[in-house]
Amino acid sequence: MNARFIGAACAILAIATPAVAHGPGDVVTPHFEHAIPNIPGKTLTALVVDYPPGGASVPHTHADSAFIFAYVLSGEIESKVNDGRIQRYNAGESWYEPPAARHLVSRNASKTKPAKLLAVFVANSEEKALTTAAEESNTAERKQ
Template identity: 65%
Template sequence: MKLKRILLPLLAATGMAAAGLAAAHGSGETVKPNFSHTIPNIPGKSLIALEVLYPPGSASLPHRHAKSAFIYAYVVSGSIASKVNDGPERIYKAGQSFYEEPGSSHPVSRNASKTQPAKLLAVFVVDSDDKELTTNDK
């Protein structure tokens, strides 16, 4: 898988595997590594940033992230519909952000537009030894 070939070297530098990262993403969107580094003053933690590019109308499958992962999500362009845990589904536009607490479920993550692309920057603060950043909900 092309995504794993891109992410494995990036995540290997932090001791993390790419297994499961692409699994929660549907066939329409693209995930690109943006940044990855261990956090020197917080032993055992890493910061990983990924760009999620959503073509018009595309969506991620319902998923959750590594149990240690605190995630800050920033909408770079377009608009993203998101639902975290049992909270309401909300639409976030370019310049807006939201977060996911460790262990959260993310049942909705999609481009809110059927005609315009959208781009999201997802920033993870995660245990450096977590092996799977993303897994599909069953």
């Protein structure tokens, strides 16, 4: 399998890697990757993001071609995409992110309980950097 995800810390995450730090206090585990047979040139990639209590991802942007579906598996996640407001999602709730989205806040809403998120990307198969660290100017948004 090929490397498809560059973590928010800008490190390459190979699909065979069991768990790698994604940002301060979160762990990303590759779960699934496969070319979509009836949509030539597109690949579906699924990742599980585990947030410890108080854990957060660094602000990041998504690939120009990547449509993302996010589903909270457990706990509560706070998320801010593009110019939207910070929203809280509970286990069983979901949202989507459009291609080239800026994900300025992605964090566990709890300081005492862990949270887990499933992120599913549909992107151009040749696009290797699905996620890259955002500019440091967005650091203040992360602290809201």
